[in-house]
Amino acid sequence: MKKESERVGTDNAFAELGLAPGASETEVKAAWRRLVSQWHPDRNDSARAVAKMQRINQALKTIRLRGFGAEPGRAGADGSVPARPDETRDKHDATTASRKATDRQRRTISRKLKLTLEEAALGCTKVLRGKLTDTCSSCAGAGYQVLGGNCPQCQGSGAVKQRAWFGWPGTLAECGACRGGGIAKQPCPDCDGTGKSAARGYKITVRIPHGVRHGDLLHVGGHRTRADQMPGDLDIRVEVLDHEFFALDDDGSIRCELPVDGFAWVANRRVEVPTLTGLQALQLSRDRLSYRLKDQGFPVERRGPRGDQLVTVVPIFPKRLSTDQEILLDQLIATSSGQDGRAADARLDAWNKGLRAWEQGLFKRSS
Incomplete structure (x- = not known):
């Protein structure tokens, strides 16, 4: 035997x-x-x-x-x-x-990974899950097993004659039993002729370094993980999502437009500014609209130091003032002039003097 x-x-x-x-x-x-x-x-x-x-x-x-x-x-x-x-x-x-x-x-599995701007800037840990379909070990992925000898369907020729209609001569077509090889075969019983084994799940934890950009490709070698976790290498294509508050520049700067209460801006109040690590206090100054927060931006290069955050303040005033606001503004305007009628600010006082002189000269020329 x-x-x-x-x-x-x-x-x-x-x-x-x-x-x-x-x-x-x-x-x-x-x-x-x-x-x-x-x-x-x-x-x-x-x-x-x-x-x-x-x-x-x-x-x-x-x-x-x-x-x-x-x-x-x-x-x-x-x-x-x-x-x-x-x-x-x-x-x-x-x-x-x-x-x-x-x-x-040994396969290389490609994955896309979506990250928020904060995760990309500061680094994070992600757990990736998925399913893998391996090659059938019984037939080595062929989907069939070789029996040997000539195929009984085509007698080893690899082609069978198709039935013709109305007396026309029949044509030859590839034998489906041996797939044109002429050798006797049978579908693999373990994979039903698909050449693939049943899908199985995988789970792997990966560390994303800080400073990755949109479109970066990260490679995780399969030798670093157990075979039951990831039987192969892993290529991760990074996709950084758009942010609600921030815009990223190539030099690592992050731009942020900050709307503030116009009266708070006039009064030099403190406001809170969003950053990649949370809220940060900012002292307003009514003679400034642009501010720079050192080292609060995005890493200039992967695993490198962070850039700056650029904040543009946009004072917002009410389109329509209430009666109380009108009264308060009138009082404020009245307090901006001294007892002698001169403006409290030298620039405004110089403008008023020049305006009166121009008006007097215009009156003399017309008369």
């Missing part, structure tokens, strides 16, 4: 290489090299390349162990047949290709 199973396994290996059982060693090597040149991950970017390369290498290994192991040759002291130089080279090539295919199979 064991010999029969070994024979079936060897026949499957020959079929995987596209050869009939009992093909010579030269034919096997030629077929293997031809398939490697077609499916090697360094030359083929398709999703099937890795799984196909693994099956090709496994087929070569099976044939060598079961098909060529008893070939006549010069045996060593332990009865083994020494490998020829070209065979050693082929084994090395197969091992290298298999290792590259395994490395290529």
